[in-house]
Amino acid sequence: MSTKLSNAACARLGEAAWQRMPKVNAELFSLTYGSLVTQVIKDYEEVDKINIQLEKMGHNIGVRLIDELLAKSGLGSGSPCTFRETADIIAKVAFKMFLNINADVMNWEANDAAFTIAFGDSPLAEFVQLPAHLQDLKYLNIICGVIRGALEMVQTEVDVTFTRDILCGDQRNEIRVENRGKVKLAMNDDYGEN
Amino acid sequence: MSTKLSNAACARLGEAAWQRMPKVNAELFSLTYGSLVTQVIKDYEEVDKINIQLEKMGHNIGVRLIDELLAKSGLGSGSPCTFRETADIIAKVAFKMFLNINADVMNWEANDAAFTIAFGDSPLAEFVQLPAHLQDLKYLNIICGVIRGALEMVQTEVDVTFTRDILCGDQRNEIRVENRGKVKLAMNDDYGEN
Numbered sequence: 001m002s003t004k005l006s007n008a009a010c011a012r013l014g015e016a017a018w019q020r021m022p023k024v025n026a027e028l029f030s031l032t033y034g035s036l037v038t039q040v041i042k043d044y045e046e047v048d049k050i051n052i053q054l055e056k057m058g059h060n061i062g063v064r065l066i067d068e069l070l071a072k073s074g075l076g077s078g079s080p081c082t083f084r085e086t087a088d089i090i091a092k093v094a095f096k097m098f099l100n101i102n103a104d105v106m107n108w109e110a111n112d113a114a115f116t117i118a119f120g121d122s123p124l125a126e127f128v129q130l131p132a133h134l135q136d137l138k139y140l141n142i143i144c145g146v147i148r149g150a151l152e153m154v155q156t157e158v159d160v161t162f163t164r165d166i167l168c169g170d171q172r173n174e175i176r177v178e179n180r181g182k183v184k185l186a187m188n189d190d191y192g193e194n
Numbered sequence: 195m196s197t198k199l200s201n202a203a204c205a206r207l208g209e210a211a212w213q214r215m216p217k218v219n220a221e222l223f224s225l226t227y228g229s230l231v232t233q234v235i236k237d238y239e240e241v242d243k244i245n246i247q248l249e250k251m252g253h254n255i256g257v258r259l260i261d262e263l264l265a266k267s268g269l270g271s272g273s274p275c276t277f278r279e280t281a282d283i284i285a286k287v288a289f290k291m292f293l294n295i296n297a298d299v300m301n302w303e304a305n306d307a308a309f310t311i312a313f314g315d316s317p318l319a320e321f322v323q324l325p326a327h328l329q330d331l332k333y334l335n336i337i338c339g340v341i342r343g344a345l346e347m348v349q350t351e352v353d354v355t356f357t358r359d360i361l362c363g364d365q366r367n368e369i370r371v372e373n374r375g376k377v378k379l380a381m382n383d384d385y386g387e388n
Contacts, residue, residue, distance in 0.1 A: 021220065023218065024217065025216070025262075026217050027259065029222075029223050029226070033226055035230060035251045039233050039237070043237060061225040068219075068221050097219060099222070100219075123218050
């Protein structure tokens, strides 16, 4: 990724990438994701385990989706970027080009150690209402996994947590992303140098 | 649905509806659907059971998606249509507005009892390769279920089967839809007259 990407530049890249992307109907996507969550609920029963499984599935998606982001967003795959740039790329490029969501970066913590991505209604959660026994379900936890998986592929280890959720009565969705540093080199030894 | 819809009129409605639809990225959809199939494979193990489960999930989606089709396609919900019109609506309107796929109706059988929908690559199956032990998996069987569920809501009972599959080496995908007649009235007694 190239350095010195401004928030506005990311927003332009995100919009342009979104225009170019092959697309499908958002409601079909929403219902398909609903089937996935329903199946996971049936399989794992306990809310904590369901949340973990959704995050894991997201991780698997993220490690593949990063290629699409780098190849089709116009970001290139040049020099590494700062954590602040990473934040803008996630919120302004990735959320836009994959979900057509306008998300914002906020709440930077000391030493740029963590930030929050805030967004409104998501096409994934449209028409969803959580039943009483699933109030702690993080319905969109798959997104946390996608972010973690994608960043892992660019050697950045993060903890990602859903902190506010419209489905639970919050005014908007918020995802906190905490920098855990470089991915350990051992993970990349297999690949060697190109 | 209004009567006397030509194939070309359906194609125009499908294209216009597709332009209007809220959308998401097709690759994200493809990967999310891949997660769903992977989970179902893990849960049901035997290929026949996996195929049945995918079809059932599709049915649940279809009974909801029909509202979107009728509300947003411009078809309206007026007088019932013939099975030939139904075929064109599925291939030219529904496939277009939900998946951005240009599908064709072919192979009409005697007395209009069944037809085949043919289409090329699907965004759902992009990047998919079936492993040797899953050669009989009908990866896109969810689509059969969607068609069955949607038609059930307009009182048409159908058998839907995936008959050719690009993932299994066929040149294109084909889905056969057989008319089983009107849905039994008992199903609608709950609703009464509006």
